[in-house]
Amino acid sequence: MKIKKISTDRILGISAMLISMLTLIIFIYQTDIMRVQSKLSVKPRLDFTMNQGGNDSIVILQQVIENKGLGPAIIDSIYFVYKDAHHEVSAEIFLEKNLPKTLEYGYLAQHASFGRGTTLTTNEERAIFTYHIPVTKVDSLFAYLGIVGEDDNPFPIEVIYTSIYEDELWKVASNENIPKKMDR
DSSP, X not given: OOOOOOOHHHHHHHHHHHHHHHHHHHHXXXXXXXXXXXXXXXXXXXXXXXXXEEOSSEEEEEEEEEEOSSSOEEEEEEEEEETXXXXXXXXXXXXXXXXXXXXXXXXXXXXXXXXXXXXXXXXXXXXXXXXXXXXXXXXXXXXXXXXXXXXXXXSOEEEEEEOTTOSOEEEEETTTOOOEEEOO
């Protein structure tokens, strides 16, 4: 048996091919890391706050939505959730249809409506509604709404939103405040 000698040119050629293949694999891996990093750098995170304030004669309740994420949140849908049904986020219409006595106890000083595609930029917050109640009617209103503790939210809201990449949907509810990833 004769042993064939491998020429230097052949060794260099095979080495160059292996280095090229390894470079391609590393390039694909780095590209994937950059894609994931790019998505994470614009990931929104919506959060709700129920503000309460006022003075000796009036109590002010305000429901606020804020984007505490790194990129803009594009709202796909937003609803009041009441008795396991979804109602459009127009506080005035919602209260008139479902809780009409709330408008007898106090009044809406401000309410907003959010359409599909509404965008909340990073650190932007918007009041969903501001409700004024005379101090003398607070206990009656809370009894009517069934509010027992400070953490009870009589007007739970649910939002489905996406980032600018629009390939992932998240759902967050005001009574949980923990975004959950949804399937498309």
